[in-house]
Amino acid sequence: MDSTQRDRNTELTLPAETPNIGVSENPFDASSAIEQHILIGLEKIGLALKSQSWQDAGQQGLTPTQGQILALLIDKGDAGMRLSEVAKHLAVTAATASDAVTSLVEKGLVQKTRSPQDRRAIAITLTTQGQQTATQTASWSDFLLNTVNELSEEEQVIFLRGLIKMIRKLQQQGQISVARMCVTCQFFQPNRYPRSDRPHHCALVNAPFGDRHLRLNCAEHVAADPEIAKQNWNFYLSK
Structure with missing residues (x-):
């Protein structure tokens, strides 16, 4: 391969330079906030669930x-x-x-x-x-299991934590029924083992568990005293 051909191949593989666009001129800055993108995504998932439920129910x-x-x-x-x-x-x-x-x-x-x-x-x-x-x-x-499996284990844990935060907020606003979540249970002891991959403790079964084990609907759930639940929630978020 001659030097001219090598130079041409090199040019083709070099990454393109970032366009010299001023901050105020970047079209992405004028687009909707990330919250709106997330909302649209949730709406699409909701539509998929609704469509599937009508199909299966029928x-x-x-x-x-x-x-x-x-x-x-x-x-x-x-x-x-x-x-x-x-x-x-x-x-x-x-x-x-x-x-x-x-x-x-x-x-x-x-x-x-x-x-x-x-x-x-x-x-x-x-x-x-x-x-x-x-x-x-x-x-x-x-049918959504395959899509959840597209996420890595770390992404799944982050996603679950995000869902818990959103569900708790909706509960506080009275927009959905109170879910039987670990974070609102009297048996939940958050971050009891801070240097472990299973930092939380369930007093009901006397065992440690991690964020990936947090439940959104536990049959053994017993609602914690509101003040204790608030303290546990703040401690859970602090780590």
Whole structure:
């Protein structure tokens, strides 16, 4: 290869110089803030979830709301849930929840019984057939697993921490029901082992765990005293 050819190849592989554009002239500076980009991304994921839930629900002869109710009742056993609790957890009106439950009763998937905790109250529980259908509805969002696996382990941990912060804020604003998260549980002891990859401690099972193990919906969750929960949250964020 002669020197002329080598020079030409070198020119082709050299990185282009950054254009000499003034800060005020850079078009990216005039674009929307990163918060808007994140919001658009979340909206797209939400649309994907909504579309998939309608598709899966239709195949099972359900509506998405009916499927969500079945999924809510999976781990409730004989205790079930009151109608007001269902409406609160799904952030829907009592009338919407009532219509969905009535339809599920007609389909033989749920039943209304006297609450074991309060015989004056009505509890909504799954039938045997409903338990089987609920297991199927709980997997509606599994199609997203492949996309989550596109993230590295470190990215997944960061993403989970971000989700927890967002969900907690939405809960404080009363825009979603209170999730049974580790960070709001009385058994949560944040950063008890600061120099470990499992810095937190769960007093319920007496074991350490890391950020990657933080739960958003734990069946054993017991809400901490508000003041203690606030202190734990601040300590969790401090590390």
